[in-house]
Amino acid sequence: MNTAAFVVIAIxxxxxxxxxxxxxxxxxxxxxxxxxxxxxxxxxxxxGAEFVGLVQIxxxxxxxxxxxxxxxxxxxxxATERDPFNWLGAIVALAVFGGLLWTISHSDxxxxxxxxxxxxxxxxxxxxxxxxxxxxxxxVGVLLTAAMIGALILVYEEK
Amino acid sequence: MSLGxxxxxxxxxxxxGLLAALSRRxxxxxxxxxxxxxxxxxxxxxxxxxxxxPSPNPHGALFAIFSIAIAAAEAAxxxxxxxxxxxxxxxxSVDRMTQLKG
Amino acid sequence: xxxxxxxxxxxxxxAIPLAASLVVLSLKSxxxxxxxxxxxxxxxxxxxxxxxxxxxxxxxREYRAFFNFTWFTAGYDHIQFGWLLDPxxxxxxxxxxxxxxxxxxxxxxYMADDExxxxxxxxxxxxxxxxxxxxxxxSLLLLFVCWELVGLASYxxxxxxxxxxxxxxAAKKAFIxxxxxxxxxxxxxxxxxxxxxxxxxxKSGQFPLHVWLxxxxxxxxxxxxxxxAATMVAAGVFLVARTxxxxxxxxxxxxxxxxxxxxxIGVITALMASLVAVAQVDIKRILAYSTVSQLGLMMxxxxxxxxxxxxxxxxxxxxxxxLLFLGSGSVIHGCHGEQDIRxxxxxxxxxxxxxxxxxxxxxxxxxVPLFFCGAWSKEAVLDATHHWPVSNLPxxxxxMGVLLTAFYMTRQxIYVFFGQPRSxxxxxxxxxxxxxxxxxxxxxxxxxxxxxLSPAWPWLESYLTGDHATLRxxxxxxxxxxxxxxxxxxxxxxxxxxxxxxxxxxxxxxRAAPIVFRFLEERMWIDELYERTVVRFAKIxxxxxxxxxxxxxxxxxxxxxxxxxxxxxxTRGFDERGINAGVDEATTxxxxxxxxxxxxxxxxxxxxxxxxxxxxxxxxxxxAWLA
Numbered sequence: 052m053n054t055a056a057f058v059v060i061a062i063x064x065x066x067x068x069x070x071x072x073x074x075x076x077x078x079x080x081x082x083x084x085x086x087x088x089x090x091x092x093x094x095x096x097x098x099g100a101e102f103v104g105l106v107q108i109x110x111x112x113x114x115x116x117x118x119x120x121x122x123x124x125x126x127x128x129x130a131t132e133r134d135p136f137n138w139l140g141a142i143v144a145l146a147v148f149g150g151l152l153w154t155i156s157h158s159d160x161x162x163x164x165x166x167x168x169x170x171x172x173x174x175x176x177x178x179x180x181x182x183x184x185x186x187x188x189x190x191v192g193v194l195l196t197a198a199m200i201g202a203l204i205l206v207y208e209e210k
Numbered sequence: 211m212s213l214g215x216x217x218x219x220x221x222x223x224x225x226x227g228l229l230a231a232l233s234r235r236x237x238x239x240x241x242x243x244x245x246x247x248x249x250x251x252x253x254x255x256x257x258x259x260x261x262x263x264p265s266p267n268p269h270g271a272l273f274a275i276f277s278i279a280i281a282a283a284e285a286a287x288x289x290x291x292x293x294x295x296x297x298x299x300x301x302x303s304v305d306r307m308t309q310l311k312g
Numbered sequence: 313x314x315x316x317x318x319x320x321x322x323x324x325x326x327a328i329p330l331a332a333s334l335v336v337l338s339l340k341s342x343x344x345x346x347x348x349x350x351x352x353x354x355x356x357x358x359x360x361x362x363x364x365x366x367x368x369x370x371x372x373r374e375y376r377a378f379f380n381f382t383w384f385t386a387g388y389d390h391i392q393f394g395w396l397l398d399p400x401x402x403x404x405x406x407x408x409x410x411x412x413x414x415x416x417x418x419x420x421x422y423m424a425d426d427e428x429x430x431x432x433x434x435x436x437x438x439x440x441x442x443x444x445x446x447x448x449x450x451s452l453l454l455l456f457v458c459w460e461l462v463g464l465a466s467y468x469x470x471x472x473x474x475x476x477x478x479x480x481x482a483a484k485k486a487f488i489x490x491x492x493x494x495x496x497x498x499x500x501x502x503x504x505x506x507x508x509x510x511x512x513x514x515k516s517g518q519f520p521l522h523v524w525l526x527x528x529x530x531x532x533x534x535x536x537x538x539x540x541a542a543t544m545v546a547a548g549v550f551l552v553a554r555t556x557x558x559x560x561x562x563x564x565x566x567x568x569x570x571x572x573x574x575x576x577i578g579v580i581t582a583l584m585a586s587l588v589a590v591a592q593v594d595i596k597r598i599l600a601y602s603t604v605s606q607l608g609l610m611m612x613x614x615x616x617x618x619x620x621x622x623x624x625x626x627x628x629x630x631x632x633x634x635l636l637f638l639g640s641g642s643v644i645h646g647c648h649g650e651q652d653i654r655x656x657x658x659x660x661x662x663x664x665x666x667x668x669x670x671x672x673x674x675x676x677x678x679x680v681p682l683f684f685c686g687a688w689s690k691e692a693v694l695d696a697t698h699h700w701p702v703s704n705l706p707x708x709x710x711x712m713g714v715l716l717t718a719f720y721m722t723r724q725x726i727y728v729f730f731g732q733p734r735s736x737x738x739x740x741x742x743x744x745x746x747x748x749x750x751x752x753x754x755x756x757x758x759x760x761x762x763x764x765l766s767p768a769w770p771w772l773e774s775y776l777t778g779d780h781a782t783l784r785x786x787x788x789x790x791x792x793x794x795x796x797x798x799x800x801x802x803x804x805x806x807x808x809x810x811x812x813x814x815x816x817x818x819x820x821x822x823r824a825a826p827i828v829f830r831f832l833e834e835r836m837w838i839d840e841l842y843e844r845t846v847v848r849f850a851k852i853x854x855x856x857x858x859x860x861x862x863x864x865x866x867x868x869x870x871x872x873x874x875x876x877x878x879x880x881x882x883t884r885g886f887d888e889r890g891i892n893a894g895v896d897e898a899t900t901x902x903x904x905x906x907x908x909x910x911x912x913x914x915x916x917x918x919x920x921x922x923x924x925x926x927x928x929x930x931x932x933x934x935x936a937w938l939a
Contacts, residue, residue, distance in 0.1 A: 054215075061219045068223055068246055072230035077238060084242055091223075091249050098216075098260045100271045103252075103278075110278050115245060115285045122238060122289040126296040140232025143922050148225035150929045154936040155217050162214045171268055176275070179267045184276075191279050198283035202290035208297075232922050240918070308915030 056097060064090030073136070077123050085116045100171050216257040223250035237292045237302045241285065248281045322395035325361050325405060326444035326458075329354045333437035339430055347430035348420050351437045355413040358444065362405035369402045394450035400623065404447040404550060407627050410757070411542040411634045412440045414750035418638050419534040421747035422645055426532075432472060436538065439465035443543045447550070455551075456494075459511075462547060463490050466539050470531040482530040489524040490514045505559045505570035508551060509577075516548025516607045519581040523839050525604055529596040533641030536596060540603055541633035549610045549626050556619055571615045572702060578611030579706045584836065586716035590723070590821070591832035595640045595653050598724050602677065603633055605713060609693055612706055618696025625689035628761055632676035632686055635754035639670035642743040642751065643728060650736035653724060658733035663742045667729050669751040674725055676758045678718040679800050684762050690714065691796050711799060718803025726811045 067087030074080040088111040095104030180188050224247050231243030252274045259270020296302055332354030336347045416436060423432050442465050445458030464487075471483025493514015512518070517525035517540075525545065529536055539545065552559065552574065559570045585605035592598045606629050613622030644651055646663050660667045676684035679691075694714070697707045733740070742748075810820050822829040831837075 057215065057219075061215075065219070065222055065226065068226040068230075071242055071246070072226050072234070072239075077236060080239065080242065084245070087246070088249070091253065094216075094219075094253060095256055095274075098256050100256050100260070100268075100274070103256055103271050103274050106275055106278055107249075107252075110282045111245070111249070114282050118285055118289050119238060119242065122292055125293055126238070126302050128300075128302070137233040137235070137918075140234075140918065140922065141229055143232055143925055144225045144229035147228055147925055147929050148221060150933050151221035151224070152218065154932060155214055155221065157936060160213075162212055171271055175268060176272065179272055183267050184272055187276055191276055194280065195283050198287050202286045205287070205290040205294045206297075228925055232918055232925070304917055307917070 053097070060090055060093045060097060064094065075136075078120070081116065081119050081123060084119065085112055088112045088116060102171060102173055102176055213257055213261040216261075217254065220250045220253040220257065223253065235303050235305055237295070237304050237307075238289075240304060241288050241292070244288070245281065245285060248277065252277050252281075320395075322365070322397055322401075322448045325358050325365070325409075326441045326448060328357045328361075328441075329437045329444065330441035333434050333441060336430055336434040336437060341428065341430045344429045347433045348416075351433035352413065352416050352420075354437055355409060355416050355440065358440070359406075359409035359413055362402075362409045365397065366402040366406050369397065369399060393454050395448045396450040397448070400550075400553065401447055403623075403627060405444065407630050408440065408443055408447060408543050411630055411754070412436075412443075412538060414754050415534045415538045415542075415634060415638065418537070418641065418747050418750045419532070421744045422534055422641055423532060428472070432469075432532070435465060435468045435472070436534070439469060439538065440543070443547065446547055452555075455554075459515075459547065459551075460494065462544050463487060463494065463515075466490070466528070466544055469535040469539060470528045472531050472535065476530065478527075479530040482524070482527040486524040486528050489521055493521055505555070506573060508555050508558065509570065509574055512548030512551045512611075513577065514548070515551070516545045516611070517581075517604045518548070518577050518608060518611060519584055520838070522581060522585065522604050523842060526597050526600040526835070527839075529594070529600050533596065533637060533644060536600070537634045537637035537641065540600060541637050542630035545603060545607055546626050546630060549607060549614065549622065552611065552614050553619055553623055556614070559614075571617075573615075575612050575615030575700070575702075575706055578608040578613075578615060579709050580608070581605065582608030582612065582713045583709050583716075586713050586720065588832050588835050589720045590716060591819075591829050593654055593833075594651050595643060595656075595724070595728065596637070596651060598653075598720060599633070599636055599640060602636075602717065602721070605717065606633070606677075609690070609710065609713065612710065613693040613696055616696050616700040616706070618693060621689060621692035621696050625686075625693055628676070628686050628689045628758075631754055631761060632673045632684075632758045635669060635673040635751060635758060636677065638747075638751055638754065639666055639673060642666045642747055643670075645743050645747065646740045647736040648739065652736070653727040655734050655736040656728045656740075657731040657737050658729070659737055659740060660729040662733070662737060662740050665742060665748050666751065669748075669755040670729070671725065672755040672758055674721045676762075678721050678803065679714060679796055681796055681800070684758060686758075687796060687800075688762060694796070714796070714799050715803045718800045719807045722804045722807035723811060726807065 064087055067083050067085075067090055070083035071080045071087055074083060088107065092104040092107040092112075095101070095107055227243045227246030227248075227250060229243070230246060231240045234240070234243075255270045255274045255277065257270075259268060259274075262270065292302065295307065299306060301307075329351075332350050336350050339347050339350075416433070419432065419436065423429055426432065439462065442458050442461035446455055446462060449455035449458055467483050467487040470486050471480050473479045474483075491514075493511045495510075514521045525540060528540060531539075559574070582605045585601045585608065589598050589601035589605065592601060606625075610622045610626050610629070613619075613625060643656070643659060643663065643666060646659070646666065647656060650656065672684065676686040679687045681687035681691075694707065694710055697710055698704075700706060819829070822833075834840075
């Protein structure tokens with residue numbers, strides 16, 4: 052049953068991502084991206100990392116995708132402008148995919164069936180954040196602050 | 211369901227992200243591609259956490275959380291860049307942004 | 313001072329003027345004072361060394377030292393070079409350096425207006441260097457080399473005013489004529505003495521090779537003094553004296569065929585030249601013919617066996633002839649370049665110092681006895697001639713020569729210094745001191761020399777021959793003295809009488825015997841005879857050689873040139889098609905490759921990203937494959 056769920060979610064996510072990559076209209080692509088992110092969140096929950104899934108929804112769908120839509124809005128020249136497709140990029144991407152597939156298929160241990168181990172509770176995450184990961188936490192805080200200030204500076208217009 | 215399948219899915223997602231980054235002309239598509247690639251990597255981390263040995267700290271998941279946070283910051287800055295460039299050059303086509311030439 | 317040690321360093325004496333000549337040559341022509349100073353300094357140094365050498369040879373008897381070194385060996389022959397030091401060398405060194413020094417100083421004034429002043433001194437120094445080389449040479453080969461250098465220097469000096477066609481022609485004439493003589497010199501190894509004498513004839517202007525000497529007066533007067541009075545022409549006489557054993561080989565009472573030839577040629581020369589001198593009107597030409605005549609006298613002396621007497625006369629002649637030439641130079645300078653004696657006159661009062669010194673020289677040359685050195689040596693020559701067993705004719709003819717010498721010299725004196733001043737003398741002036749001092753020095757030497765040479769104390773002769781010198785007062789008043797007094801007096805008196813009331817219009821002799829005078833004036837038409845015969849023949853030969861050279865040898869050369877050209881064309885074709893094309897292809901390929909690779913730096917981020925992706929993939933596959 053897990054495998055079936057996995058397959059469905061996988062198809063859902065990959066189709067959404069593919070649409071985001073290939074749709075000619077930008078706004079359609081952005082919205083397809085949202086679908087992809089949601090599918091990804093489903094993945095996380097399937098894997099038992101519920102917190103991560105939720106964080107994914109909050110951040111990616113709620114912030115990043117919205118940001119993208121806003122930027123599309125702010126950089127519109129012509130809304131109906133079509134974007135041509137460069138097939139060379141497709142070839143490269145295909146090559147990379149092929150390589151990765153080959154690598155995965157040639158490794159042994161990834162194909163062993165395994166019993167999923169522990170649960171991921173918020174408490175455990177909180178404990179880890181405050182003990183083992185305190186230093187990265189603080190850094191990420193600084194990073195977010197810097198990013199915010201940087202973004203502001205970039206778009207600040209002197210009058 | 212095994213790790214291999216998830217890895218295949220994540221590599222497929224990564225390739226799609228690369229496709230988006232390489233084959234479109236619009237700057238925002240590059241960003242979309244990058245976000246997809248990052249997401250695929252996150253999926254990898256969580257998958258390996260899930261199918262890895264038990265440990266007191268959920269390293270894989272926490273890494274994924276941090277990665278998401280950083281991805282958000284990076285998306286913000288990137289999009290601000292796109293807006294700034296658009297204001298200056300009146301274009302979003304990466305073909306025209308060749309200042310890095312040479 | 314050990315004579316052998318001295319001989320080893322004898323080469324320094326010719327080397328100093330040579331070095332001076334080279335230094336002066338490298339100077340700019342504006343550095344006149346430096347050039348003159350260097351040249352004169354070189355001469356002074358050489359003179360001092362010569363005197364030192366001379367003095368050191370006075371002590372020993374039979375002094376003869378030489379220094380040889382082997383130049384190279386060819387089979388069994390050792391070609392040797394070296395320097396010789398004996399009385400002959402020593403006196404010649406002193407004479408050459410002293411007279412040359414006077415002439416150098418004189419030239420400072422005489423050539424002051426000439427623009428090639430510095431070069432003149434370079435040539436002068438070179439000339440004296442070559443002449444000194446002739447004097448000190450030990451081997452005939454080395455002597456010949458320096459001999460040729462003397463010829464070269466004389467060519468340069470006679471033709472110094474090369475812009476004058478007559479000067480250039482005279483220089484050529486001198487060189488070619490002496491060259492003819494030199495040819496004989498070189499063949500001396502096979503035809504020994506006579507051919508040596510040929511060379512001496514050419515250099516010393518003996519008949520029939522005398523024709524160059526009067527024309528050589530084209531050069532500046534100091535040149536005439538140096539070359540034709542004191543040094544170069546004396547080289548012929550010196551050569552005969554030097555190789556005298558060769559001439560006297562197998563003699564019977566001092567007579568050999570070679571020596572006989574020498575005597576007769578000398579006699580003819582002496583007499584012929586004195587006759588021609590009587591009718592000349594150029595002040596220097598008179599002296600030139602006088603020189604020819606005196607050289608003939610010296611040759612006669614050598615031929616009859618009076619080697620010492622001949623050399624003594626050579627030394628004395630050097631001094632007073634140089635004095636006379638320089639004096640004539642002073643006269644020419646004072647008359648602003650005028651050389652025709654018919655236009656001069658009365659310079660006795662205008663140029664007193666010149667007149668006085670010239671008179672001393674003239675009396676020495678004429679043979680006025682007691683105070684003037686030429687007399688004693690001339691008498692010694694006549695004495696030796698008188699005792700020649702073959703014939704008395706030379707003696708008779710020499711006496712005539714003495715008479716004529718006194719005659720024409722007096723004639724010249726009267727023309728130039730006495731009477732009323734004519735056209736050129738009108739604006740004349742005495743010469744500057746720098747020109748007068750050498751005159752005075754030479755005049756002094758002339759007088760002093762006469763004391764040295766007097767037969768009462770035959771010091772110089774004994775020095776040259778190696779005998780003892782004893783004081784013999786009795787010899788002072790021999791019959792020869794009276795005879796010479798009479799001869800000289802007769803000559804002077806005759807000239808004085810004939811030219812007593814000379815107004816400068818027509819020469820009295822010309823009026824008396826016009827045809828004879830014309831014959832003598834035109835130098836017996838010997839030059840014209842040579843022109844018609846020898847010169848024309850030489851021209852034909854030259855034309856033939858030129859044709860041969862231009863058509864035959866040149867054809868060969870052109871053939872080689874064509875072959876060379878063909879090779880060049882072939883090489884060029886190979887180079888252009890083969891090598892150049894290959895290089896071009898390689899460069900085009902490299903450029904294309906470079907351009908292709910350069911396209912990667914497009915500036916497009918997507919391109920960069922694609923490359924990164926490919927690179928990462930490759931790395932991944934590599935790692936996977938390795939694992």
